[in-house]
Amino acid sequence: MKTGAEILCECLLKEGVEVVFGFPGGVLLPLYDTFPKYPELRHILVRHEQGAAHAADAYARVTGKIGVCLATSGPGATNLVTGIANAYLDSAPMLAITGQVPTFFIGKDAFQEVDITGVTIPITKYNHLVLDAAELAEYIREAIYVAQSGRPGPVLLDIPRDVLQTKTDFVFPEKVDLPGYKPKLFGHPAQIKKASDLINTVERPVIIAGRGVNVSRAFAELKELAEKSQIPVVTTFLGIGCFPESHVLSYGWLGMHGMGYANKAIHHSDLVVAIGMRFDDRATGVVSAFAPQARIIHIDIDAAEIGKNLNADVPIVGDIKNVLQVLNKQITKREHVSWLSQLDEWRAIHPATEVRDHEGLLPQYIIRQIHEVTKGDTIIVTDVGQHQMWAGQYFFYDKPNSFVSSGGLGTMGFGLPASIGAKVGAPHETVWCICGDGGFQMTVQELATMVQENLDINIAVMNNGWLGMVRQWQELIYEKRYFGTQLYNPDFVKIAEAYGIKGVKVNKKIDVRPAIEKAMAHKGPFLIEFVVEPEENVYPFVPPGKTLVEFLEMPSPSGSLKK
Amino acid sequence: MTRKHILVALVQDKPGVLNRIASTLRRRNFNIESIAVGHIEIPHLSRMTITLEGDDAKVEQVRKQLDRVVEVIRISDITYENPVEREMAMIKVKASASTRSEIIQIVDIFRANIVDVSPDSLIIVAVGNQEKVETFIELLRGFGIRELSRTGTIALPRGGAGPLTIDESKPLRHVVEHVLTEEEENLPNW
Ligand SMILES: Cc1ncc(C[n+]2csc(CCOP(=O)(O)OP(=O)(O)O)c2C)c(N)n1
Numbered sequence: 104m105k106t107g108a109e110i111l112c113e114c115l116l117k118e119g120v121e122v123v124f125g126f127p128g129g130v131l132l133p134l135y136d137t138f139p140k141y142p143e144l145r146h147i148l149v150r151h152e153q154g155a156a157h158a159a160d161a162y163a164r165v166t167g168k169i170g171v172c173l174a175t176s177g178p179g180a181t182n183l184v185t186g187i188a189n190a191y192l193d194s195a196p197m198l199a200i201t202g203q204v205p206t207f208f209i210g211k212d213a214f215q216e217v218d219i220t221g222v223t224i225p226i227t228k229y230n231h232l233v234l235d236a237a238e239l240a241e242y243i244r245e246a247i248y249v250a251q252s253g254r255p256g257p258v259l260l261d262i263p264r265d266v267l268q269t270k271t272d273f274v275f276p277e278k279v280d281l282p283g284y285k286p287k288l289f290g291h292p293a294q295i296k297k298a299s300d301l302i303n304t305v306e307r308p309v310i311i312a313g314r315g316v317n318v319s320r321a322f323a324e325l326k327e328l329a330e331k332s333q334i335p336v337v338t339t340f341l342g343i344g345c346f347p348e349s350h351v352l353s354y355g356w357l358g359m360h361g362m363g364y365a366n367k368a369i370h371h372s373d374l375v376v377a378i379g380m381r382f383d384d385r386a387t388g389v390v391s392a393f394a395p396q397a398r399i400i401h402i403d404i405d406a407a408e409i410g411k412n413l414n415a416d417v418p419i420v421g422d423i424k425n426v427l428q429v430l431n432k433q434i435t436k437r438e439h440v441s442w443l444s445q446l447d448e449w450r451a452i453h454p455a456t457e458v459r460d461h462e463g464l465l466p467q468y469i470i471r472q473i474h475e476v477t478k479g480d481t482i483i484v485t486d487v488g489q490h491q492m493w494a495g496q497y498f499f500y501d502k503p504n505s506f507v508s509s510g511g512l513g514t515m516g517f518g519l520p521a522s523i524g525a526k527v528g529a530p531h532e533t534v535w536c537i538c539g540d541g542g543f544q545m546t547v548q549e550l551a552t553m554v555q556e557n558l559d560i561n562i563a564v565m566n567n568g569w570l571g572m573v574r575q576w577q578e579l580i581y582e583k584r585y586f587g588t589q590l591y592n593p594d595f596v597k598i599a600e601a602y603g604i605k606g607v608k609v610n611k612k613i614d615v616r617p618a619i620e621k622a623m624a625h626k627g628p629f630l631i632e633f634v635v636e637p638e639e640n641v642y643p644f645v646p647p648g649k650t651l652v653e654f655l656e657m658p659s660p661s662g663s664l665k666k
Numbered sequence: 667m668t669r670k671h672i673l674v675a676l677v678q679d680k681p682g683v684l685n686r687i688a689s690t691l692r693r694r695n696f697n698i699e700s701i702a703v704g705h706i707e708i709p710h711l712s713r714m715t716i717t718l719e720g721d722d723a724k725v726e727q728v729r730k731q732l733d734r735v736v737e738v739i740r741i742s743d744i745t746y747e748n749p750v751e752r753e754m755a756m757i758k759v760k761a762s763a764s765t766r767s768e769i770i771q772i773v774d775i776f777r778a779n780i781v782d783v784s785p786d787s788l789i790i791v792a793v794g795n796q797e798k799v800e801t802f803i804e805l806l807r808g809f810g811i812r813e814l815s816r817t818g819t820i821a822l823p824r825g826g827a828g829p830l831t832i833d834e835s836k837p838l839r840h841v842v843e844h845v846l847t848e849e850e851e852n853l854p855n856w
């Protein structure tokens with residue numbers, strides 16, 4: 104006989120879980136009383152449950168394994184909600200465990216009772232309130248299986264206190280019995296045939312590779328497809344890192360702040376091979392004018408994504424790795440010399456990754472310096488805002504799956520806790536956390552978690568004194584009517600010091616590199632506050648309501664915006 | 667083209683399933699005309715019939731999203747399969763000595779049934795497709811309807827095996843075994 108709390112720990116261990124990011128509370132006491140019996144299960148105490156969810160999310164992205172976060176009932180559970188939504192939109196496999204008031208209190212508005220399964224229905228793949236300890240093992244097994252298989256996503260189990268305390272026989276279910284759950288892993292042969300016929304005949308193809316390639320670990324397959332049929336590869340923002348950016352066939356990423364040449368390539372293509380991406384509005388611009396001359400092959404594991412935003416001429420539902428393996432056998436060697444040279448020409452006229460010569464301290468310059476010092480061998484974790492876009496643009500990602508960022512939800516406050524999850528998941532990797540001065544302050548408390556766990560994370564805070572991305576929109580779309588976007592900031596280095604973290608402030612270009620080197624040489628967390636140009640804008644910029652090729656570029660010295 | 671669609675689904679009897687389905691439809695801004703749910707011949711399974719307005723492509727999209735719900739075993743749009751549709755209405759209508767016989771005539775024409783009689787009212791049960799039931803209700807309206815309750819449509823496609831039929835060719839349980847492939851097991855952290 105085992106208690107519910109013991110069953111929970113044993114199941115997690117059997118599922119290969121090593122880390123739980125959690126924060127305790129009244130109804131979780133039986134579980135926290137049980138954790139010491141399972142020292143193999145590492146508990147990392149965060150400072151806010153949102154941090155636990157983001158850490159678990161990033162842990163999952165980096166390892167490909169399930170990330171687990173834990174919160175108490177009521178406010179603990181609701182604090183997870185943003186993090187769960189974030190994982191849902193970016194398809195990260197995550198198990199959220201929440202404590203619940205004892206079963207005999209449920210439905211009576213008891214102290215710290217929230218119907219968290221009700222709250223999270225639209226942002227979970229699966230969730231359940233477990234009312235019987237005897238069913239707990241089965242629910243955990245199902246939840247973890249669902250989270251990790253098919254299109255990954257967050258799941259939630261809500262466990263009342265008395266269920267954690269009840270003793271029952273423990274049997275780890277051998278099999279998962281979910282007759283309604285049927286992720287489709289292999290693409291339909293006839294559709295794959297149609298796709299290869301198209302790929303073998305068109306003249307101006309483009310691959311758009313999304314996060315699905317990272318999820319499916321289909322790096323080699325994607326490379327083979329691109330090289331064999333000489334198709335240029337553009338990634339989505341979350342697809343960054345699924346194809347080496349130094350590869351001759353790599354043409355950056357698309358969308359609102361994507362490279363002009365990437366957007367042009369798509370606009371003029373006659374075939375889009377969309378792989379593990381979902382035609383998000385930030386990626387497509389005005390969707391009715393997206394790739395107007397192209398036929399679309401859409402490969403995704405989630406049937407509900409196909410035809411959602413854009414009609415596909417050839418829909419293929421299946422796991423990308425599997426689909427590409429079959430597809431690659433059917434494609435012939437091709438050359439697209441003139442098409443590729445056209446793209447190179449566009450790249451020459453629309454450079455998007457060159458740091459311009461400038462006296463003051465540019466965030467773009469800093470990102471490039473981080474690239475040079477790390478030689479690209481690092482995981483970049485970002486927060487949300489201008490710095491996020493620059494981190495995507497000015498670093499070159501050659502390492503598979505080395506970019507962790509909040510894409511679908513665009514959650515400010517993601518960066519710092521996510522860097523914790525990334526470092527815990529990949530302890531031997533260098534981790535850089537790139538934050539804005541705004542978002543950093545949304546989850547700044549997690550600095551304490553880093554110190555408590557002595558995590559070797561390099562933090563770059565881009566202090567521009569603004570909620571930069573919003574300021575940029577106010578400047579360019581609302582004629583500089585700035586309101587509610589200027590920040591009064593603390594001294595970030597002193598903040599770091601107060602947490603026991605070493606830090607330096609950098610104002611000048613020449614101090615950038617030494618500071619980066621110092622951070623990397625230091626064991627343990629290190630923070631650099633970069634005081635950067637306050638009113639720098641992110642370009643290219645496809646204003647809302649415009650098509651991908653109507654991007655604005657960095658104004659020329661005369662001050663006018665160049666199309 | 668916007669029209670009425672009939673979706674039928676086989677779902678596991680678990681708490682929260684109806685919630686998830688309703689939530690998905692609400693998010694996509696569908697107006698649910700009716701949902702009817704009941705157990706079927708196989709234990710722990712229910713069949714749902716959802717009728718809603720929408721254009722074909724949008725309904726197909728939401729059908730796929732509903733199919734994603736873990737507890738939904740199968741879901742199918744049978745609008746174009748010439749289904750047999752029925753719903754039932756219970757109508758309590760005012761009936762005085764002078765109107766009673768006229769009401770009984772209408773009930774006969776529609777092959778409805780009077781299931782309860784009291785001095786000043788009748789309870790009538792009518793079964794038919796949505797159109798028939800609505801016409802019937804319209805005819806009774808003039809007499810004064812006191813209470814009205816409708817089940818919503820249930821429907822079965824005509825002919826042999828339907829999309830939700832469970833048999834040897836389409837068994838219910840394809841038990842999923844979570845075994846890592848060798849390749850998955852050897853996945854590096856990177
Ligand atoms: C939780 C949350 N609130 C608000 C926003 C809207 N938003 C997007 S970017 C941004 C500004 C971010 O400012 P900062 O963190 O300083 O980064 P910067 O753009 O200056 O690099 C805001 C407010 C958001 N994405 N997330």
Ligand SMILES: [Mg+2]
Pocket residue numbers: 488539540541565566567568569570571
């Ligand atoms: Mg800022």
